[in-house]
Structures are given as structure tokens and as C-alpha cells.
Amino acid sequence: MTTQDVTATQQLIRARERILASVSHELRTPLTSIMGYTELALDELDDVVAQLRSTAADQGVELAVEATGEPVLTADAHRIRQVLTNLVVNGIKYSGRGHQVTVRTQSDALGAGFDVVDDGAGIPAAEVDQLFTAFFRGASAQASSQRGVGLGLALVKGIVDAHGGVITVSSTEGLGSVFSVRIPSPDEGTRP
Ligand code: ADP
Numbered sequence: 212m213t214t215q216d217v218t219a220t221q222q223l224i225r226a227r228e229r230i231l232a233s234v235s236h237e238l239r240t241p242l243t244s245i246m247g248y249t250e251l252a253l254d255e256l257d258d259v260v261a262q263l264r265s266t267a268a269d270q271g272v273e274l275a276v277e278a279t280g281e282p283v284l285t286a287d288a289h290r291i292r293q294v295l296t297n298l299v300v301n302g303i304k305y306s307g308r309g310h311q312v313t314v315r316t317q318s319d320a321l322g323a324g325f326d327v328v329d330d331g332a333g334i335p336a337a338e339v340d341q342l343f344t345a346f347f348r349g350a351s352a353q354a355s356s357q358r359g360v361g362l363g364l365a366l367v368k369g370i371v372d373a374h375g376g377v378i379t380v381s382s383t384e385g386l387g388s389v390f391s392v393r394i395p396s397p398d399e400g401t402r403p
Contacts, residue, residue: 230360248397251288253316253325254278259292260314263299271308274299277315282323285397290370297363298327298390304357306331306387321377321393330387339380343368367392 260276267274284291295314302312306329315326334342334349341347345365352359371378374394382388 230362248285249288251284251286251291253282253284253323255288256292256295256314256316256325259295260299263296263303266300267303267312270303272303272306273311274303275311275313277313279316279318282316282318284323284394286374286394287370290373291394294367294370294392295325295327297367298392301363301390302327302329302331302388304359305329305352310387317391317393319393322395324376324391324393326389326391328387328389333384333387334380334382335384339382342380343378 257276260274264274299312299314306312310329310331313328315328317324317326332351338347338349342349343364344361346361347364348359348361368378371392371394376392376394378393379391380388381391
């Protein structure tokens with residue numbers, strides 16, 4: 212290894228340390244900040260989606276919202292908006308021109324929440340288990356021009372876990388992906 216290699220490696224290590232410090236701050240924040248839950252009517256999430264509509268249009272992706280009933284989430288509204296934003300942005304990034312991303316508000320036995328559905332490239336089965344690991348990026352994401360550092364889904368999972376909720380992924384290569392978020396209602400007794 213030359214001196215130049217060593218310097219470059221040290222710079223990379225320092226950059227990685229800086230990123231880790233800011234990420235661990237981000238990941239810790241929801242745990243400490245979720246003290247005052249508010250009621251968030253899921254149709255209010257239309258705000259979030261409205262803000263992403265121009266991003267979607269720029270990428271040639273159609274963004275739709277389908278509300279089933281009007282479930283109400285009792286949650287840290289700011290953090291839940293962050294979850295929805297990250298999932299919709301991923302749907303836009305990893306589906307691409309001519310594709311569609313749909314947000315469906317849902318509630319079931321696990322709680323209230325939403326599904327973010329895209330008809331993009333999907334995720335290889337071997338990668339699904341790693342999606343929520345910090346810094347993980349799929350092989351095709353790495354090969355693509357889409358930027359990212361593999362932290363969005365780790366943050367999403369941190370926030371959902373902090374609410375005592377669940378996030379699941381169902382994906383078929385070539386057909387698309389569904390990310391489902393459910394947050395239990397306070398009387399279900401599963402909140403940490
Ligand atoms: P980033 O987008 O910065 O790579 P994320 O943590 O948000 O990081 O996502 C991790 C990986 O999961 C992505 O690199 C990509 O491989 C995969 N991924 C996430 N969302 C989707 C999606 N909707 N469709 C296909 N792959 C996805």
C-alpha cells in the first residue's frame with residue numbers, strides 16, 4: 212500500500228465515522244422524541260404526497276393515493292411523515308419513468324398505516340432480508356445512477372419499531388414491491 216492509498220483509506224474511514232455519528236443521532240432521536248403522540252388522520256398524509264408530486268413528475272412516475280376508510284394513527288406525526296416520504300421517494304427512484312407508485316391507507320389486525328406500492332423492478336429475494344440494514348444497497352441500485360447511501364430504510368425501520376409497529380416487504384422481481392407499515396392503536400397494548 213502506498214502513502215497515497217493510506218491517506219485515501221483514512222479519509223474514507225473518517226467520512227464513514229462522520230456519517231455513522233449523524234445516523235446514530237437520527238436513529239436515536241425517534242426513541243427519545245416519541246413522547247407526545249398526536250392523532251394523525253391518514254388522509255392528512257395527502258400533504259406529504261402533494262409535496263412529492265413534482266419530484267415524481269420530474270422522474271416520469273405517476274403518484275396516486277387510495278384511501279380505504281379513514282384510519283387514524285396515534286403516532287409521532289412528524290416521524291410518520293418521514294417514513295412515508297422515504298418509502299415514496301424509494302418507490303419513485305427504483306421504479307422509474309413510465310411506472311406508478313401508489314400509497315394505500317390501510318388498517319388491519321396489526322394496526323393502522325399504509326402500503327406503498329410500486330410496479331418497478333422489484334427486489335431479488337436474496338436481498339430482501341438485508342434491506343433494513345444500515346448502508347445496504349441492492350446490486351442494481353449500486354449499478355444504477357440513483358444516488359443513495361443505504362440509510363433510508365434503516366431509519367424507516369427505527370421509527371416504525373419505536374412506535375411498536377411493523378414494516379413488511381413483499382416484492383417480486385420484474386413486478387414491483389409493496390412496503391407495508393402498521394402502527395398499533397394505543398389500546399392494543401403493544402406500544403413500548
Ligand atoms: P438507498 O436508497 O440510499 O440505497 P435505502 O435504505 O432507502 O437506501 O434502500 C436500500 C436498498 O433497498 C436500495 O439500495 C435498493 O436496492 C432497495 N430498495 C428500496 N426500495 C426499493 C424499491 N421500492 N424497489 C426496489 N428496490 C428498493
